[in-house]
Structures are given as C-alpha cells and as structure tokens.
Amino acid sequence: MSTDTPAISDLDHHWLPFTANRDFKRDPRLMVKAEGMYYWNHQGERILDASSGLFCCAAGHCRPEITQAVTQQLQTLDYTPHFQLASPLSFTAAQRLAQITPTGLDRIFFSASGSDAVDTSLKIALAYHRAKGDGQRTRFISRERAYHGVNMGGTALSGLVNNRLAFGSGMTAVAHLRHTWLPENRFSRGLPANGAELADDLLRMVQLYGKDTIAACYIEPIAGSTGAVMPPVGYLERIREICDEYGILLVFDEVITGFGRTGKAFASQSFGVTPDIMTMAKAITNAAIPMGAIAVKREIYDTIVEQAPNDGVEFFHGYTYSGHPVACAAMLATLDIYEQEQLFERGETLSPYFLDAMYSLQDLPVITDIRGYGMLVGMDFAPTAKAGERGGLIQKALFKAGLHVKTTGDAGIIAPALIAERAHIDTLCDILRTVLKDI
Numbered sequence: 001m002s003t004d005t006p007a008i009s010d011l012d013h014h015w016l017p018f019t020a021n022r023d024f025k026r027d028p029r030l031m032v033k034a035e036g037m038y039y040w041n042h043q044g045e046r047i048l049d050a051s052s053g054l055f056c057c058a059a060g061h062c063r064p065e066i067t068q069a070v071t072q073q074l075q076t077l078d079y080t081p082h083f084q085l086a087s088p089l090s091f092t093a094a095q096r097l098a099q100i101t102p103t104g105l106d107r108i109f110f111s112a113s114g115s116d117a118v119d120t121s122l123k124i125a126l127a128y129h130r131a132k133g134d135g136q137r138t139r140f141i142s143r144e145r146a147y148h149g150v151n152m153g154g155t156a157l158s159g160l161v162n163n164r165l166a167f168g169s170g171m172t173a174v175a176h177l178r179h180t181w182l183p184e185n186r187f188s189r190g191l192p193a194n195g196a197e198l199a200d201d202l203l204r205m206v207q208l209y210g211k212d213t214i215a216a217c218y219i220e221p222i223a224g225s226t227g228a229v230m231p232p233v234g235y236l237e238r239i240r241e242i243c244d245e246y247g248i249l250l251v252f253d254e255v256i257t258g259f260g261r262t263g264k265a266f267a268s269q270s271f272g273v274t275p276d277i278m279t280m281a282k283a284i285t286n287a288a289i290p291m292g293a294i295a296v297k298r299e300i301y302d303t304i305v306e307q308a309p310n311d312g313v314e315f316f317h318g319y320t321y322s323g324h325p326v327a328c329a330a331m332l333a334t335l336d337i338y339e340q341e342q343l344f345e346r347g348e349t350l351s352p353y354f355l356d357a358m359y360s361l362q363d364l365p366v367i368t369d370i371r372g373y374g375m376l377v378g379m380d381f382a383p384t385a386k387a388g389e390r391g392g393l394i395q396k397a398l399f400k401a402g403l404h405v406k407t408t409g410d411a412g413i414i415a416p417a418l419i420a421e422r423a424h425i426d427t428l429c430d431i432l433r434t435v436l437k438d439i
C-alpha cells in the first residue's frame with residue numbers, strides 16, 4: 001500500500017464529480033483498499049466507513065463471494081447485448097429480484113445506474129399513459145429537496161437548487177411538492193408525527209394543472225441525499241390515495257432505501273405503501289459493479305407491450321449495459337449474501353442500538369436535528385454564514401479522525417453497512433462526539 005501523497009500534477013486529469021476539485025487536489029483523500037467496515041487511505045490510515053461508501057456497500061467491502069462470481073462471469077461470458085439478444089443470466093436475475101420487490105412489481109428493466117433507472121422510469125410512465133390512450137399525461141410531480149440522479153430527467157425532478165442551477169430549463173413539465181422537513185419534528189425518531197397534510201400539495205397540483213395531465217409522482221420514501229428527511233406518519237398513504245384517485249402513477253425512488261436500509265428489502269414494505277414503479281441501484285450489487293433496475297407492476301408492462309403492433313419493438317429505450325452479465329452475476333451473488341446472512345433482518349435488529357447511539361449525540365450544540373429510521377440517520381449541523389461550509393469542514397475533520405461520513409450541504413448522512421457490529425457503532429459514535437464537540 002502506497003503511503004506517499006501523490007504530486008498535485010498527477011491529479012490534474014481526473015475531473016471529480018460533485019467535488020470541490022481545486023480544494024480536493026490540494027489535500028486529497030484517496031482510498032486504496034477496503035475490507036468489511038473499513039477503508040484504508042493512501043497514507044496507510046484505516047477509515048471506518050459510516051456511510052457504506054455512498055449508501056451502497058450494504059454487505060461490507062470486498063466480499064469474496066462477489067469477486068468470485070464476477071471473475072467467473074468475466075471468464076465465461078464477458079458481455080452480450082440485450083437488444084434482440086440476451087443471456088439467460090438476466091432472466092434469472094430479474095426473476096430473483098422480483099422475489100423481493102413489493103407484491104405486484106414483478107417486471108424488471110435493467111439500467112446501469114440509479115440516474116438511468118430514474119430517467120427510464122420517466123419514459124416508462126409516458127409510454128404507459130400513451131399506450132392507454134392517455135398521452136396528454138406528460139407532467140411530472142416531484143418534491144423540494146428531492147434527489148433523483150443527474151440525468152436530464154432526474155435533474156428536472158431534483159429539488160436541490162445546486163443540482164439544477166447551471167443546467168438551464170431542461171425538462172420543464174415538472175412541479176414540486178413541499179418537502180417534509182418541519183421544525184416541530186426536530187429530533188423525532190422514526191416517522192415524525194406532524195405533516196401528513198403536506199401530501200395534499202399533490203391535490204393542489206391536480207387542481208392547478210388539471211386532473212388528467214399528470215403522468216407520475218416521484219417520491220423517495222426517505223429523502224436520502226438531502227439528509228434523510230422522513231415521511232410523516234400517514235404521508236405516503238395519503239400520496240398513494242391521491243394518485244389512485246386521479247390515475248397518477250406513484251414512483252418510489254428506492255436507490256438509497258432499497259436492500260435492507262429500512263429493515264425490509266424495500267422501504268415500501270417497511271412503510272406498507274406500494275408504488276406502481278420502483279427504481280433501485282447502489283446496494284443491488286453491493287456497488288461492486290454499476291447497475292440499476294426499475295420494477296413495474298405487471299399491468300404497466302402488459303399495457304406497453306400489448307399495444308405495440310405486429311410483434312414489433314415495444315419500448316424504444318435501453319442501454320448498452322442493460323442486463324450486463326457481469327452486473328447480473330454480481331447482483332445474484334449479492335442477493336445470496338443478503339439472504340444467507342439475513343442482512344435485512346440483521347439491520348432491523350441492530351437499528352435500535354444504532355439509533356440510540358446517534359440520538360445520544362443530540363446534546364452537542366452543533367447538531368440542530370437528528371432524523372433516523374432503520375440503519376439510516378440524517379444529522380443537521382448549525383451552518384456558518386456560508387451554507388454548506390460547516391458540512392464540508394465536518395466531513396474533512398471526521399475523515400482525519402478516521403471516519404467516512406457523506407455530507408450534503410450542512411447535513412451528515414450516516415448509514416453503516418448491515419454487517420456492522422455494535423463495536424463499530426460505538427467507535428462511530430465516539431469519533432462523532434470527539435470531532436463535533438470541538439467544531
């Protein structure tokens with residue numbers, strides 16, 4: 001393992017995503033190795049991973065079972081197109097995934113990332129309504145503070161201003177519901193008591209734009225990237241009701257909440273509300289290989305497929321890497337680990353201990369709110385005069401103290417792998433307290 005700090009000129013060529021490149025390259029944080037709950041940086045220091053990378057390595061890092069499945073697949077069938085051709089593996093993968101998706105969402109389209117999954121789902125929603133003779137339904141509803149990836153559709157759905165600002169007007173037929181963060185819910189644990197009525201914003205959109213113009217409503221069951229903002233008790237149920245009443249498709253974007261983060265396979269199951277379409281990615285392969293997926297109700301698939309004339313192509317959409325055999329192999333190995341080690345149940349069992357530890361930090365003056373459900377916690381930090389500055393400083397200070405926490409603006413998002421032991425939670429909590437008390 002190298003212990004040398006690379007020369008700044010060696011870092012010139014790679015333009016890092018969502019990064020302050022100039023600042024980073026002056027003092028880089030480079031990971032060179034990972035195993036289980038830990039990273040090692042280029043200076044040989046061990047870093048506890050409190051955010052499962054980017055909420056994606058739910059089974060811990062460098063799982064040999066996935067390495068083996070991927071290696072074997074690369075040696076057997078490295079790639080096949082999935083346009084008018086396929087490998088048996090993608091069918092096995094879809095069937096397997098459909099065993100854990102919410103009831104009825106058992107038709108699976110594969111993409112290469114969460115952003116691709118979101119943009120694919122927008123097109124599925126449009127194609128579905130058109131196939132039904134409802135082609136005037138072209139408007140989408142999202143929410144303030146939403147994050148739905150970075151493709152043009154997902155950018156239009158975004159409720160985070162910095163993710164929209166530089167990119168023009170993009171897809172314009174999108175309206176945003178209010179977010180569900182309310183001051184009176186500060187420090188509530190689990191789903192907050194106040195705010196179910198915010199769901200009625202969707203009714204106002206129906207009244208404003210017309211009852212048969214909206215194609216779909218996009219919801220992250222827990223708004224992850226913005227800092228784990230929870231749905232108030234009754235909120236998701238009310239959104240479901242309004243969608244049903246007005247023929248609007250409900251899309252749950254479970255890119256972060258999927259695969260055990262909330263104690264069940266999907267947040268939809270934890271919260272008892274079933275969408276019509278669901279997007280997922282990240283922990284689908286434990287992040288070993290990029291992959292995304294869209295699960296849709298059978299009726300949506302049937303409607304689109306059956307209206308296409310003469311056995312022709314039904315849906316003019318797909319990616320070179322849709323159903324990539326190596327990604328499918330990684331996914332199957334990952335789902336085996338989740339099942340054999342009962343990691344979703346493990347997360348559910350560990351959750352009270354994890355939440356106790358995180359809420360024990362609420363006496364620290366810099367923490368202005370904590371939100372937690374399952375193995376996902378959002379923490380707000382008192383901002384400086386410049387929004388986002390405190391979050392950035394905290395992320396760096398934690399890293400120096402041996403902890404990786406993803407921050408967005410002035411929020412920290414803590415989501416350890418589901419293999420975490422209580423001792424890892426204790427260490428994570430100790431480092432947070434030590435760093436945050438002096439910041």
Ligand SMILES: Cc1ncc(COP(=O)(O)O)c(C=O)c1O
Nearest residue numbers: 113114115147148149253255256
């Ligand atoms: C809810 C949600 N949707 C979509 C995405 C985009 O996924 P990706 O970064 O794999 O494109 C993310 C990423 O964090 C996400 O949290």
